[in-house]
Amino acid sequence: MSQVSMTVNGKPASGEIEGRTLLVEFLRENLHLTGTHVGCDTSQCGACVVHVDGKDVKACTIFAAECEGANVTTIEGMAAADGTLNKVQQAFQDHHGLQCGFCTPGMVMTAAALLEKNPSPSEEEIRSYLQGNICRCTGYHNIVKAIMAAAGQDTSKIAAE
Numbered sequence: 001m002s003q004v005s006m007t008v009n010g011k012p013a014s015g016e017i018e019g020r021t022l023l024v025e026f027l028r029e030n031l032h033l034t035g036t037h038v039g040c041d042t043s044q045c046g047a048c049v050v051h052v053d054g055k056d057v058k059a060c061t062i063f064a065a066e067c068e069g070a071n072v073t074t075i076e077g078m079a080a081a082d083g084t085l086n087k088v089q090q091a092f093q094d095h096h097g098l099q100c101g102f103c104t105p106g107m108v109m110t111a112a113a114l115l116e117k118n119p120s121p122s123e124e125e126i127r128s129y130l131q132g133n134i135c136r137c138t139g140y141h142n143i144v145k146a147i148m149a150a151a152g153q154d155t156s157k158i159a160a161e
Contacts, residue, residue, distance in 0.1 A: 006070045008033070009077030017064050024048045024059035026067075027074060035075035035105045039134070046133030049106040049113075050074050056113035058132070075105035078112065088112045088150045095155065097146030099137035107133050111147045120151050123158055 005014035008031060015030040027033045027050070036059055039047035048059040051073040078086045085093065088111050098104040107130070114121060114129045121129070126147050127140070135143060145155045 002065065004064050004068055006067045006072055008072045009074060013072075019063070019065060021064045022060055023050070023052075023057075023062045023064045023067055023072070026064035027059060027072075033074050033076050037102055037105055039102065039106075044134065045103070046106040046110060046130075047103050049109040049133070051109060051113060054116070056110050073109075075108060078108065086112070088115065088147070091146040091150035092143070095142055095146040095149050097138065097143040099135075103133060103135045103137075107135065107143055111143075111150065114147070115151055120153065121147070123148065 001016050001018060003014060004017050004026070005012065007013065013031055015026065017026060017030070024036055024038055027036050036050055037047035038060060039045035041060055043058050043061045046058060049056050050059045051057070052062070052067055052070050078089055088108050092098055092104065092108060110130060110133050114126065118125060123144055126144050130140065130143070141158065145158050148155045148158065
């Protein structure tokens, strides 16, 4: 067992872990931040995406120990302290970019990372960036629409799948 310390959603967080503890396990089991979902355990679905030092990372692919001293943001850290949703979360709600909600935390985190890198992505760029995230419900149409809306773009011409 070893000790790990990091900043999670702007607050110091630490805990005792085994060397093989994944970041997603540390977040969910040690810190009780269950918004980060485990969908596949094989890095295929993207439900576990979080930001580590500003980069979108699948939390099932990185050990918690590798995040020693890192700044980690989970879906719980995206909204304002008063509960006001950030622009990506609000756009997902407004444009029905969710259905069952299982993939939504990872989609929101991935979308936020994309918009940090490219504040005005095309529909094609959004679809390409989301390739590592799987949604089994919505068919991506409304997810893409939500991301374009969060970017302040016209969503009326988004191609149906």
